[in-house]
Amino acid sequence: MIFLLLACNKKEAGLPPERTPDASGQTVVVTAEEPSSVTVSRRPITLGFSQLGSESDWRNANSESVKEAAAEAGIELLFENAEQSQEKQFEAIRSFVEKKVDVIAIAPVIETGWEPILREVKQAGIPVIMVDREMKISDQSLYVTFIGSDFYEEGRKAGKFLRDYMRDEPGPIRIAELKGTEGSSPTIERAKGFRDIIREREDFEIILSEHANFTVEGGRQVMEQFLRERGGEIRVLFAHNDDMALGAVEAIKEYGLRPGKDIIIISVDGSRRALEKLAAGEFNFVVECNPLIGPQIMQAVQEIMEGRSLPKRIVSSETVFTQATAAQELPNRRY
Structure with a gap:
């Protein structure tokens, strides 16, 4: 099982079959499609994702990127919106552990206060990946890698x-x-x-x-x-x-x-x-x-499940925009 912290690229794909309410605090379950032919049975990876909220266009685009990338990768996604509450994130993480998911992803609402819950996850045998926002922790063994912005x-x-x-x-x-x-x-x-x-x-x-x-x-x-x-x-x-x-x-x-x-x-x-x-x-x-980092997260989940090592920090490639370049970028913007 793998634990993944998440918080800052949306792969272009159609919407997956899912129970997806609006950006509320409801649980969203995205289930991978069944294969078209019968092969040797292989249980899909299950990812529990604790999103910190839906406070901005950026955050909503980030959530959609995760959902779409999970469906395309064939990963079953359990999605919880914490509505800016660290306590709700703790509750979601514990529920994911109880459900024996393979990976837990967290977009941490604040930096501090995470070590106790991460130790619980580690005791359950679940590695950790931080994504977008970082947590301030003294024990580096509590996570595998960070994926996000600088x-x-x-x-x-x-x-x-x-x-x-x-x-x-x-x-x-x-x-x-x-x-x-x-x-x-x-x-x-x-x-x-x-x-x-x-x-x-x-x-x-x-x-x-x-x-x-x-x-x-x-x-x-x-x-x-x-x-x-x-x-x-x-x-x-x-x-x-x-x-x-x-x-x-x-x-x-x-x-x-x-x-x-x-x-x-x-x-x-x-x-x-x-x-x-x-x-x-x-x-x-x-x-x-860039909020569209769902594909990077799913790739990291799959690589860890396959036993591969990852660098401790993976920083997204990003640019800047001026008044002269904004109009050129607008047709490409999805969020």
Whole structure:
């Protein structure tokens, strides 16, 4: 049996036969199709997947990628949506262990607090794979590999764009920051990477920074607060994901400013809606974080089942988008 942690590419395939409700907290079971001819009986691999929630377009695309890839690979998928609750993730993991699944995948809602449950899984003989978001654990034997994005590098990419874009603009350059879920690895690492770059210029100053939980509504509400407090001073907004940036754009327009001009907007993810805003000139720069990693996860599951070793860290290949390149990418965007 194999345990797989999951959280940041959707293989192009038709929807599998499945019991699939909407992005609620209900269990989803995706069952592999029966082979067309009778051969030697072989039990399909069963994967238990604990998704952290459905808070954004990115997360929903990530979930669909996992479901489609599992069906195409012939892997039976038990899918649980934890609705942003670590306790619900613990419950799902224990239920997967009781059902004797072969693999458990987790998209961890926060970094900390995982070692006790991982030890339970290890005692049950189930290896671990982390995907997208990382967990902060001291015992490296509790997992096999991590598959996902380099959030720290995403933050650095955002900082490098700002440094170059504002090269000829005199300071001070005052920055507002919309952070994701408190304690989550993308929030922590994107913030750190961004700061490590902008500190190269002394007149870059982050004057406002709050958690908006990766949601459109959170981004709108926190940006409204920022504008009430220091609206005339904000020159740049760094949002840790597209959904928060989309909400912030609404607030900026209502305040009477022009997003992309009066306030420079930098975001992370690369969703279709974000690229539309980028092409329209309301975003200035988007760092890609690819949610479509279902095929990579299924390949890892199969390789571990076959007894193969994997590197400890597998980082997804990702790019960046500017106003000049957004329109070219839009026809290819599936989420």
